[in-house]
Amino acid sequence: MCPVTKVFSFFLILLFSSRIKRRTKLFLKLEDFLWRRNASKLPSQYLFDGSLLPRNLNMPTSFFPFPHSLKCKMCVVVGNSFAxxxxxxxxxxxxxxVVIRLNNAPVPGYEEDVGNKTTMRIFYPESAISNPxxxxxxxxxxxxxxxxxxxxxxxKEMLYDEKRDRRGFWxxxxxxxxxxxxxxxxLDPHFMHQTVKQMPFQPTTGFLAVFVALNYCDVVHIAGFGYPPKSDQQQPIHYFENNTMKAMKSSPHxxxxxxxxxKRLEEVGALMYLHPHL
Structure with missing residues (x-):
């Protein structure tokens, strides 16, 4: 029998100030790509709560379904931490x-620690690489x-080979x-909308991926999460590059x-770390 995460409802009550139902629809569908002008109360960088979707991003319906239909989904979110x-x-x-990876984190050369299987890679344009x-x-x-x-x-510009416009990106x-x-x-903007709306901080891609996994998967384990103490300014942040904690001074996270x-999610049994952590 699949060890389903039975504490999910309790996790939602504990972590969020209002009850949020579990949502396993992960991706936008064709009918979602319509013009809608709904007022948003989110900060300016998070206006994407389902409004202003481009009319002409017309993709086939088969473009969106998630292919995995397992009755019991054992998932691991692999973070980019030096841990x-x-x-x-x-x-x-x-x-x-299901193995979920983040942004531009490399795999070749690091297989012994991070594996080489990738089911989903969650990213945003600024964290994309030319040859994924x-x-x-x-x-x-x-x-x-x-x-x-x-x-x-x-x-849209990438998929339809249109003229590129880099304005509006940090x-x-x-x-x-x-x-x-x-x-x-x-990714359905619901996940970012709810995370930003309910949490007192701007989430990292990793935290967003954990929230996605908790909604979709039956069992969620994580690895590669955790930052060193802020006092250790020379400690590397990621397993694959030389950026240190010093770079986090200007971070919005x-x-x-x-x-x-x-930690609270771990304590209530909603997820489990695969390695020791602070």
Whole structure:
């Protein structure tokens, strides 16, 4: 019998100030791409709560369904934290039904610790790389998080080979994106909308991925989460690059609040870490 996360409802009550029902619809569907002008009370960078969707992003209906129909979905969210370094978790990660990775985190050269299976990669235009085939499986779903209307514009320009417009991005996204069009999805803005609305901090892509997994999966494990103490300014942040905690000074994310939220989820049994953590 599948060890379903029975504490999910309690988790929602504990973590959020109002009750939110579990939602397993992960991606936007064709009928979602309509012009709607709804007022949003979210901060300006999170106006994407279902409004102002581009009329002409016409994609076939088969473009959106998630192919996995397992009765029991064992999922692992692999974060980019330096904490996963030298854990030798690669073979264990590869055994999960669904492996979720984040942004531009590489796989080749790090397989012993992070594995090489990728079911979904959650990203946004600024974190995309020109050739995602280098770090993903042939059938990996490339799941874009629509933080802002510019993000869907970028996606449309990439998929339809239109003139690129880099205005509106805090970092220039790729001008070339060598991706299999049939593997691209758009995360339902519901997840970002609810996370930002209810939490007292701007979530990282990793925390958003955990929320997605808790909605969709029966069992959720995580690895590669956790930042070193802020006092250790020279400690690397990620397992794959040399950025240190010093770079977090200007970050919009509240890593302390996020760590506390993940700890509470662990305490109520909603998720489990695969390695020791602070």
């Amino acid at each position: 996963i370094k030298k854990t030798s978790l690669g073979s264990a990660i590869n055994k999960y039904d 085939r280098l770090h993903n499986d042939e059938d990996t779903l490339m799941v874009m998080v629509p933080f802002k209307p510019h993000d869907l514009r970028w996606l 970092k220039p996204p790729p001008l070339i994106w060598l991706v299999n069009r049939s593997n691209v999805r758009v 509240d890593i302390n609040h996020e760590a506390q939220a993940l």
